[in-house]
Structures are given as C-alpha cells and as structure tokens.
Amino acid sequence: MNRNKYSFYSMPISIALLVILLIVTGIASSAPKPNIVHILTDDFGWQDPVCFDLDGDTPFETPNLDKLAKNGRKFMQAYSPSPVCSPSRAAYISGQYPAHTGIYHVVGGKLPSSGKGKRAPSYINPFYRYRLPLSEGTIPKELKKAGYTTAHVGKWHVGGRGNGYPFPGNYGFGISYTEDLDKRGIYYPDPDIWGPRNQIRDQHNGLAKKMSPDRLSAFATNDPKDPYQLDEDGRPFDKTLDVALKWLKKHHDQPFFLNYCTYYVHYPIQTRNRKLLEYYCKKMGQEFPTDPGLYNVGLEGKVNPYYAAMVDTLDWMIGKVVAYLEETDDPRNPGHKLLDNTYIIVSSDNGGLRERLQEPITDNSPLLGGKHYISEGGVRVPFIVSGPTIPKGTVCQTPISLIDLYPTFVDMVGLPPSKNPKLDGCNILPLMEGKESVARFADGRQREGIYFYYPMGQYASSAMRKGNWKIYRNLAPGVNQSPLVGLYRLYNEDGTFADIGEKNNLAETMPQLRDQLLAELDGFIDSAGVTYPYKNPYASKPMPGQDKVPAVLERGEDGAKIWVTIETGPDKSSIVNAKLLYTVNGRPFENTRVSREMWFELPAKINGNRIEATVPPGTSHAALCMVDSEGYLVMSGDQHSYEYRPGLYALIQLGREVVAEMKGLGKSDPTLKQKLALAEKVYAAGKASEKEYHVAIRDLRHSIRNLKGTIPQADNYYLNLFRPGDAF
Secondary structure, eight states: OOOOTTSGGGSOHHHHHHHHHHHHHHHHHHSOOOEEEEEEESSOOTTOSGGGOSSSOOOOOOHHHHHHHHTSEEETTEEOSSSSHHHHHHHHHHTOOHHHHOOOSSSOSOOOOOOOSTTOOSEEOOOOOSSOOTTSOOHHHHHHTTTOEEEEEEOOOSSSGGGOSSOGGGGTOSBOOOSTTOTTSOSSSOHHHHOSOOGGGOOTTGGGSOOSSOTTSOOOOSOTTOTTOOOTTSOOOOHHHHHHHHHHHHHTTSOEEEEEEOOTTSSSOOOSOHHHHHHHHHHTTOOOOSSOSOOSTTOOSSOOHHHHHHHHHHHHHHHHHHHHHHHSBOTTSTTSBGGGGEEEEEEESSOOOOEETTEEOOOOTTSSOOTTOOSHHHHEEOOEEEOTTSOTTEEEOSOEEGGGHHHHHHHHTTOOOOOOTTOOOOBOHHHHTTSOSSOBOTTSOBOOEEEEEEOOGGGOEEEEEETTEEEEEESSBTTBOSOSEEEEEOBOTTSOBSOTTOOOOOTTTOHHHHHHHHHHHHHHHHHTTOOOOEEOTTOSSOOTTGGGOOOEEEEEEETTEEEEEEOOSTTSOOEEEEEEEEESSOTTSOOSSSOOOOEEEEEOEEETTEEEEEOOTTOOEEEEEEEETTSBEEESSSTTSEESHHHHHHHHHHHHHHHHHHHHTTOOOHHHHHHHHHHHHHHHTSOOOHHHHHHHHHHHHHHHHTTTTTOGGGGOGGGGSSOTTSOO
16 A cells, blocks of 8 residues: 555554544544433332342333343432432432422421320421422523423422422423413423324323223223324323423434423322233233222232233333334434433332232332332332443442432533532432442542431431441331331442341441441431421320420511510420411412412521511411420411411512602502502501402502513512412
8 A cells, every 4th residue: 555654654653543532532522412311200119120120020011121221220229319209309300308408298388287186196297398499400400501402291299289380491491381281271382292282182191190980990992082092002192101202203303301200100000001901910810800999908019910000001101212212313413313322211209109098009028118218118219221321231239319310410411510509419420331339429529328308297207328227217206106216237248138128227236336327317417407397285195395385475466577475484495496487379369279378488586585587578378487495396376377467568668669669760650559559558457358458469469570670679589489370
C-alpha cells in the first residue's frame, strides 16, 4: 500500500493512539442524549416478578420482566422510601426522605383529632401535609434543563386531595392529567394523547376502575362498544397504557422522560380478563369462583388467582412499552431502535399487600410483613434497570432507595450534579453500570444508612438499614404492638441471608450495637424536624404525665392574630411546641364532588403560657396545635376554633395595600374597591352569616388575584394555594 509520509500510518504509535482517542471521544460526545422510562408500579411485591422469586414455586408469570432483567440489572436490595404510596411517590420525585418532605401517609392535611371514649388510643397520628410544595425541586424540573420533554402518565397521588390541584404539570411535567374529565372534557390536555374523544373509553385509571356490580361481572368482550374491548391477543383495553404509548409515538423524536405510573396491582383485586382468571384458577388447582366475595379467606401464600391475573396483566403492560421501544426507529440515532438509547427502570412504590379483609393477596416471604409496615416486606421492592450502559444479566446487592433516582437521572442526561440542597439520594448510575459497589453522595461520601419514618397508627415506627443490620424504634407503644426496639441482622458478612425474615430480635443481646445504631437513627429523625405521634390526653389506658396535661383557659383573636392562654403550675406540664393550622378552603368553599379541604401549617409563638399566631390572608378556619413537655396533644378547640374573621381581617389589610399600590402607579380598579368595601362592611358588622363571610373572602381574593402582572401582591402565596378557577 502506498502511504503518504504524513498519513495516519506514518505517525508514532503514541500520536496515533491519541488520534483514535480523540475520534472515539468525538463520537461519544455527539451521541444523542439517552431517553428515560420509569415504570413505577403500585403495591408490586418484592417476590412478585418471577425473576425475583427465591424458591422458584411462584404461580405468577412475568415473561416481559424476566426478559428485561436478563437484558439488564436486578437490584435485590432496593427500597421504597415508605410502606405506602403518597409519601413514597413524593420522596421519589423530590429525592427526599418522607421525614423531610413532611408527607407521612396517604390522606394528609387534616386536623389531628383526640379520640375519646372507652377505646381511646394512647397515641394520635401527627399532623402532616398532603401535598409536596410547588417550590420543591423535582426530577422533571431538572431534566427540562437538559432539553428533555417530560410526561407523567397514570397514578400521581402527590398533589391535591382527590386527584385535585396541584397536578403533575405544576411540578414540572410537560404533559400530565389535569382533572378527571373536567370542564374541557379531556383528562390529558392533548387530543393526540387522549383523543379522539371517546366517552366509552375515557376511564382515566383504565383497567383499575372497580368492576360493577362485582368482580365476576363486566368481563371484557369483543364488542366495539365495550370500554375494555379485547384486542387481537385477548387482552382488555387499558387507557393508561394507551396514553403512554401515544405519548411515546408523538415525542420519540426528542430526548424524553416518561414517568409511567401504573394503577396496577393496587386494590381492587380483580381482572376483566376472564380467560386469564380461568387460566390461573386451573394453574393453582382451584375452581373458578362462583361468588364474587372474599376468596380463599385465611389462607397464606400466592393463592389468589385474581391477583395472579393482575400481575400477568401488569407484565403485559410493561412488555407493550418495551416492545414499542424495540420496534421503533430512533430518529435521533439513525440505524438504531429507541431501545438502544433508552434507560428503562421498573420499580414499585411500596411492598406487596399481603391481605385485605382476610383475603390473601400476595406473599412477600421470606420477608416479614407487607404494605403499611416498615419491616422488609413493606419497603423492599423489585427494581430492574436496562439501558445502553447497563451490563446484561447482572445482579447488584447494594442497598438503594427510590430517592436515588433524582440524582441518577440528572447524571444520565449529562447534567452536572444538582445544586438542590435538599437532596437525600445518591447517584447510583455507577452502581447500575457495575462500576461501583457502594452508593455515594455528590461529594464522594459513601452512604452509611437508609432511613424510614412512618408515624402512623398501629404501624408507627422509624427504622434504619445500615450494612447488614436494621434497627427499629416503636413510636406508639401500646398502639403499635411491635417491640419498643428491634435489631435484626439481615445478612452475613459474605452476603448470604442471615435473618431477612426479621425473626430474631437481638436488641437485648447486643446492647452496644443497639445503642449505637439507635443513636444514629434517632439523630437523623430528630434533625429532620419531624412531627411525632401525639400522646392522647384522653387515652382510655392511663399513661405517665396524662394528669399533667394543661388545659386551655382562654381563647381569643385580635385582628389577624389568634391566641390562647394555657393552664400553668407545678403540677402541669409546659407547652414546648406549637403550630398554627389553617385552611383557606374550608366550608362553604368546598363545593366539589370530592372533599378537598386542606389544612396547612405555620409556626406559632410560645410566650410563657400564651401561644399566638397570625393567620394568612383569606384563612377560613384556623386552630392552634400544641404539644406539652410530656408529648401530649393540646388543641385550641375543635376545627372551628377560629372562623373567618381573622382571615378576613388579614385579607382586608392586603386589599388596602393593593389599593395604595395601584394609586401609586396611577391606576385604579373599581371592582377591587367595591369588593374591599363589601369585605370591610362584613367585618365591621361584628357577626355575619357564614355565607356573607364566604362571599366577602372569595370576591376580594379573586379581585386581588385578577391583578396578576400588575402588582406583586397578586402573587401572594396564600392567595394562590389553589387554581383561580376553583371556588377558592
């Protein structure tokens, strides 16, 4: 071969290698940004996918998940942040533990209530927020910085009550649902995604909609008028899957993040696929049910054919998404399919539900417990990842949490580490790629522990997983029947199982380790500033300090300020913590078909035996929530402790400020002045009807908000807690 003396072949080896490196680097840098699809399932247990089954005797069939695991990486010690959905989902999307988000359970934003009577509990659930603040950093907000188009499809349960505002779009998603068939008559505000409009097939939760009149009725058919019409493979139509696939089809030419959150395999336990139910009945050696009521009551294990059919259907849904990525050409990467450049993550929001009303659902064995418990069965979840840099057919035993996905996705899309100071998670992309064996924070520190905080009812407890160990503290003794402290060795030093079933409590036999781990757990929980379960001053079973709970002597208001005075004396405990609880949409602002009244919190001041706080403008109802030095709850009264007047007063002051601001700008708003005058008249009357207060607050609030873009007061936080179009 005739080679020019300046050709590549005539270069010194070192220079030639450098050229090759530069070429390869150039190719790598020009590679398109990867796509991300996260399929977050609901109540899917650690042992539900066949590829996770330890004893090999599961009756379930999950070929698509098994294939995904074969082509990717399984994490055998993955955790959900909570044993129930809302706190887990909020934690995942914000990268924070529930102890930091303040969302502890499913239905928050309610006033704590002291149970009375013969069976009054010893502890009361703490007040906790219902929704993630809109100001929080979220995964879609970060990914938009890298030019990603984002979508949320399916279950949300992070925003407002009853699928209300705020919606996923308010947290940064490019497309998401708005409200169940609202005034626009469309669930996803894109006719290409939701449409064409079809009243028959517009069930927003698809196959998860409860069958009527019972679960042995309304099986899907071939009838075109059937909302769940069977496809050519005999599978019932699912609207959420349809929306996810249509969104992918429309946006696959852009770097995308799809947050596909299935409603499966959450209750109701049912299937519209009769053929599939028949199949699993036969496979399990059971007769096809003739009674739609509870099935196999009292049995244990994977013995529910309804649930087996649901697992099978979930696997089919996942397979349809993967198949689309496998079969579709990638416009940004010619010669390749979308799958070649897409990270797919499958996980669950919490552990599997073991039973409901004594009907067995799933079996998390050998783990202890299930949904609602922060024992391993309630928080350990299946986790599979596949993608362009993920080694195939591999397994990782390093403990991870769903809160790790926030910083991980940031790295996947090529962004520098997030500057969000609230992040609790680690970037686990190196773990996914098999380059690391430990999880690290952005500063390089190795993570030592994963924390859990669930202060609810009979399950109230905190926990920490550290190394081979897990430590628990019972937060409601007498309500939660678990030991006061639990210490369990889950694994041996060589990684083999020691006691993952948490049967052998070593708290008493290993006091030094117990105290060390307990101090770390308590230190984290205390530093998070959590609200602990309250001791009930009316508990039917006497507790120490119950006789020292101080009473409320006086209660009053002064303009926007509300206050109480508390009983004092040597035989009374003092108030050590106090907060203002308020709502801006109490009755009669509630005129929707689902209750959306939501309470929020602000700090209150403790001045000796006087506790006081200033309510925000537009507050309809308020209360002072206090805790004494013994941990007992002391309330200023019932939920109507303070009604309308303090909130109206504060709103009038804001209205006057707005009028003055407008005057300074040389502007005037006659409607605002009219509504302000009406509000002043109602307040001056001293006592008005509930309707009069409601109209005065509503109209003045709307008048101020209507000036958005003109004056800063129109953006007042408290005036914009809900959508402008709401009765609020």
